[in-house]
Amino acid sequence: MAIAELGPVVLDCPDPRALAGFYAEVLGATAEGDDEWTDLKVPGGRDLAFQAAPGFVPPKWPSAEHSQQFHLDLLVKDLDAAEEAVLALGAKVLDADDRSRSFRVYADPAGHPFCLCAC
Incomplete structure (x- = not known):
């Protein structure tokens, strides 16, 4: 229970x-x-x-001194289209250079890391 x-x-x-x-x-x-x-x-x-x-002090990614402590994984069908949309809304790229991976890392407007993950 x-x-x-x-x-x-x-x-x-x-x-x-x-x-x-x-x-x-x-x-x-x-x-x-x-x-x-x-x-x-x-x-x-x-x-x-x-x-x-x-x-509020935003986390840094990656950083041991300002650990993210958690992040959100957001599942998307089209990584490129989702990336364009979140950037237009104010997200910042943290790690999206490797286009062969199934995920990309961003920060929301307050600095929290989140990932767009291909589903």
Whole structure:
């Protein structure tokens, strides 16, 4: 018997509404909340939440001193098209040079690493 049920994955960030808006566009989700906390309802997936964190310092990838601690894997059918779309929304490339791999690494607008993974 489980002790608990997993709730939403929560990302600290400087602007919850803005970061939720980024992921809402990427995942086709809906965002609802305020400047302190915003929930993202992801169709057919795990919900995300974004929490205001004063003094937020984004992780660096790869870095032992500013460890990412976790990242999101986002499954896509077309890596090139998905890359173009997330870059237009404000993502930054961290590691996408090896086009033979089935994944590419980016940072969201707040600096959290995420991967686009071919499915």
